[in-house]
Amino acid sequence: MTNAKVAQLATQSKALNQHSLTLMGVFGPAEDLSALMRLPSGRVRRVNRGTRLPSGRIVGIDEKGVLLEKNGRTRRLAMPGS
DSSP: OOOHHHHHOOOOOTSSSSTTTEEEEEEGGGGGGEEEOTTSSSSSEEOOOOOETTTTEEEEEEETTEEEEEEEEEEEEETOOO
């Protein structure tokens, strides 16, 4: 396969909302997971439990996604496509 063909097969069109906080991946040992988050600014940041972002504080990370708390409310950010 050519590089162009591989890129075409591996690319999902519009998989990420480019103007919101998006979870890109979860990695590390199960007892100390980290996550890669794409911020609304486009910047990508590695986060851990306790990390503060403009969108809230990371209160948990598991294999299903990230738990984000803001103003006493908790919401889950799941992997795109899951």
